[in-house]
Amino acid sequence: MRIDPLDTFISHYKPLVENRLENAVTQLEAPESLKNSMLYSLQAGGKRIRPLLLFATLKAFGYKPEMGVDTAAAIEMIHTYSLIHDDLPSMDDDDLRRGKPTNHKVYGEATAILAGDALLTLAFKMVGSIDPETADANVKLALINTLSKAAGAEGMVGGQVADMEGEGEKLTLKELEYIHINKTGRLLAYSVLAGAEIAQANQSVKDKLSQFAHHIGLAFQIRDDILDLEGTEEQIGKPIGSDTENEKNTYPSLLSLEGAKKALTEHISQAKQALSTTGLDTTLLEQITDLIGLRNS
Numbered sequence: 001m002r003i004d005p006l007d008t009f010i011s012h013y014k015p016l017v018e019n020r021l022e023n024a025v026t027q028l029e030a031p032e033s034l035k036n037s038m039l040y041s042l043q044a045g046g047k048r049i050r051p052l053l054l055f056a057t058l059k060a061f062g063y064k065p066e067m068g069v070d071t072a073a074a075i076e077m078i079h080t081y082s083l084i085h086d087d088l089p090s091m092d093d094d095d096l097r098r099g100k101p102t103n104h105k106v107y108g109e110a111t112a113i114l115a116g117d118a119l120l121t122l123a124f125k126m127v128g129s130i131d132p133e134t135a136d137a138n139v140k141l142a143l144i145n146t147l148s149k150a151a152g153a154e155g156m157v158g159g160q161v162a163d164m165e166g167e168g169e170k171l172t173l174k175e176l177e178y179i180h181i182n183k184t185g186r187l188l189a190y191s192v193l194a195g196a197e198i199a200q201a202n203q204s205v206k207d208k209l210s211q212f213a214h215h216i217g218l219a220f221q222i223r224d225d226i227l228d229l230e231g232t233e234e235q236i237g238k239p240i241g242s243d244t245e246n247e248k249n250t251y252p253s254l255l256s257l258e259g260a261k262k263a264l265t266e267h268i269s270q271a272k273q274a275l276s277t278t279g280l281d282t283t284l285l286e287q288i289t290d291l292i293g294l295r296n297s
């Protein structure tokens with residue numbers, strides 16, 4: 001029987017980041033209610049695709065994936081905070097996330113906002129305290145600066161604002177692409193580029209990985225848009241059809257379902273093309289790219 005290398009990789013490295021997340025929050029000297037709220041969303045069962053991308057990137061360079069565990073935990077904290085806030089009544093007003101009641105439904109709106117704030121700030125401490133043998137001061141500074149850019153006003157937060165402002169408006173494909181690249185793509189791209197930073201890759205390889213990351217970022221959100229129409233509640237962990245209900249601009253709403261699927265296939269293929277130019281052992285990254293195209297687990 002053939003065991004898929006990606007399955008083996010996931011079963012080894014998912015628990016690694018999950019343990020780091022749990023330890024980082026449990027150790028905090030902070031109100032139990034806040035820690036419980038942070039842990040509730042961190043442990044609600046995400047796919048951990050961003051940590052896996054970082055680990056697989058390190059592996060592509062021949063580095064130990066373990067070297068990325070603090071950065072992977074930081075990325076997952078920022079991603080989780082963004083989902084807690086995205087679900088709030090003032091944003092998407094969702095009741096379910098990862099198949100469970102949303103954070104504000106369980107802990108109340110104020111604690112949910114503060115749990116998100118605490119996860120965001122803890123993420124930067126995680127990167128700041130990476131073992132110096134894994135990343136020296138210059139590498140850490142680069143990791144912190146690029147994380148701040150990917151997650152903040154010039155990245156995810158900016159994309160979220162544009163997404164909200166676009167609700168009910170008919171956007172152009174270029175405007176929608178801006179939203180997808182920033183709201184979703186930047187943090188996914190960071191997961192790959194952080195691996196390249198830790199491996200101290202040269203600029204040419206970083207540029208190629210950046211191209212790869214751009215395409216998987218877009219593909220990921222296009223697939224999310226498609227699943228909102230034709231996925232199941234079990235598959236996406238929340239009711240389907242919320243994009244339509246919130247009058248969101250999506251690839252299917254602009255290009256039709258068929259057009260969105262075509263765009264997804266094109267971005268997956270361009271992502272793989274970019275990978276093939278890096279000269280690295282990209283087996284796992286290719287498999288994760290396929291997973292993003294299918295997104296059925």
Ligand SMILES: CC(C)=CCC/C(C)=C/COP(=O)(O)OP(=O)(O)O
Binds near residue numbers: 086156157224228
């Ligand atoms: C600063 C903040 C709050 C950023 C949120 C970023 C984000 C990617 C939200 C989920 O997007 P979505 O609403 O398209 O996805 P889902 O369908 O999972 O809610």
Ligand SMILES: C=C(C)CCOP(=O)(O)OP(=O)(O)O
Binds near residue numbers: 079
């Ligand atoms: C960025 C988007 C589209 C929100 C959901 O992200 P994921 O699909 O990675 O969510 P989890 O697996 O972490 O729950």
